[in-house]
Amino acid sequence: QVQLRESGPGLLKPSQTLSLTCSVSGALITSDAYYWSWIRQYPGKGLEWIGSIDHRGNIHQNPSLQSRLFLAIDTSKGQFSLRLSSVIAADTAVYYCARDDTFLRGFDVWGQGTVVTVSS
Amino acid sequence: EIVMTQSPDTLSVSPGERATLSCRASQSVNSHLDWYQQKPGQAPRLLVSRASTRATGVPARFSASGSGTEFTLTISSLQPEDLAVYYCQQYTAFPFTFGQGTTLEIK
Numbered sequence: 001q002v003q004l005r006e007s008g009p010g011l012l013k014p015s016q017t018l019s020l021t022c023s024v025s026g027a028l029i030t031s032d033a034y035y036w037s038w039i040r041q042y043p044g045k046g047l048e049w050i051g052s053i054d055h056r057g058n059i060h061q062n063p064s065l066q067s068r069l070f071l072a073i074d075t076s077k078g079q080f081s082l083r084l085s086s087v088i089a090a091d092t093a094v095y096y097c098a099r100d101d102t103f104l105r106g107f108d109v110w111g112q113g114t115v116v117t118v119s120s
Numbered sequence: 121e122i123v124m125t126q127s128p129d130t131l132s133v134s135p136g137e138r139a140t141l142s143c144r145a146s147q148s149v150n151s152h153l154d155w156y157q158q159k160p161g162q163a164p165r166l167l168v169s170r171a172s173t174r175a176t177g178v179p180a181r182f183s184a185s186g187s188g189t190e191f192t193l194t195i196s197s198l199q200p201e202d203l204a205v206y207y208c209q210q211y212t213a214f215p216f217t218f219g220q221g222t223t224l225e226i227k
Contacts, residue, residue: 047164047207049216062215063121096163105211106154106169113163 002026004097004111012118018084022097022111029078030055035100036073036080037107040093048093052100053080087118122146122210126219134227139195141222143208148188152212155184155193158221159204167206168193200226 008020022036029036035058038050051061053071061069070083084091095114098107123146133139143153155168166175168184171191181196195202203226208219 045205045221047209047218047221049209049218060214064215101169104169105152105173106166106175107156107164107209108166108169108175110163110165 002099002109004099004109006095006097006111006114008095008114008116010115010117012087012116013120014088014118015086016118018087018091018116018118019081020095020097020114020116021079021081024078024080024099027099027109029073029080030075033101033103035060035102037098037100038071038082039096039098039107039110041096041113042093050082050095089118092116092118121215122149122213122217124208124210124217124219126206126208126222128222129220130223130225132225132227133195133198135200136197139198139202139224141193141206141224143186143191143193143219145189145191145210149210149212151187152210153186153191154209154211156207156209157202157204158207164207195224198224198226202226 003025005023035052035054037052041047051071053059053073068085073080097111099109101108125144127142151171153171156164157167158164172184184193205221205223207221
């Protein structure tokens with residue numbers, strides 16, 4: 001059974017850097033079939049795609065975040081990660097990691113989500 | 121970026137009745153559209169990929185159609201467990217974008 005699990009701090013102050021890690025189990029992170037993705041959900045329930053990375057390090061990012069965003073993957077650990085710098089209150093959201101099946105299509109596996117709050 | 125607009129925002133349907141949810145793209149996304157179901161307190165779940173292909177384990181009462189800019193998700197006979205928010209999402213162009221969601225209420 002494929003599982004994804006997010007980890008990282010839940011509370012940050014404005015201007016700090018958000019760092020999240022997603023641990024993958026039950027699936028090969030090195031498969032050519034997948035991109036590994038981050039999606040966030042605002043308190044008002046809207047969903048925003050943040051970015052995706054494959055095992056070769058090919059990256060697609062949302063231009064709205066590109067200047068603050070860094071995505072990475074560690075295939076030896078079965079993990080991928082997100083760093084978002086200079087956070088503001090508007091970055092407060094539930095952050096999900098998800099698997100994007102590029103053959104069958106769709107974010108077919110999601111983590112449970114982690115709540116990130118930016119507040120002074 | 122491609123803007124996805126769903127209608128209605130909220131839909132109230134009695135058990136056993138049909139529910140029809142719509143999704144419109146601001147430009148053609150061909151058939152590059154997925155549907156997700158999010159139940160309270162849970163992560164979204166993939167329902168339909170490529171506009172009309174049900175994901176593994178999705179009941180047959182869920183069907184979807186459309187291409188270009190107009191898409192529809194239909195639940196043929198609503199069950200109480202279908203209470204959820206439903207989102208469409210396009211993947212024809214970066215950035216991937218989601219609709220704002222349709223909240224499905226059980227009458």
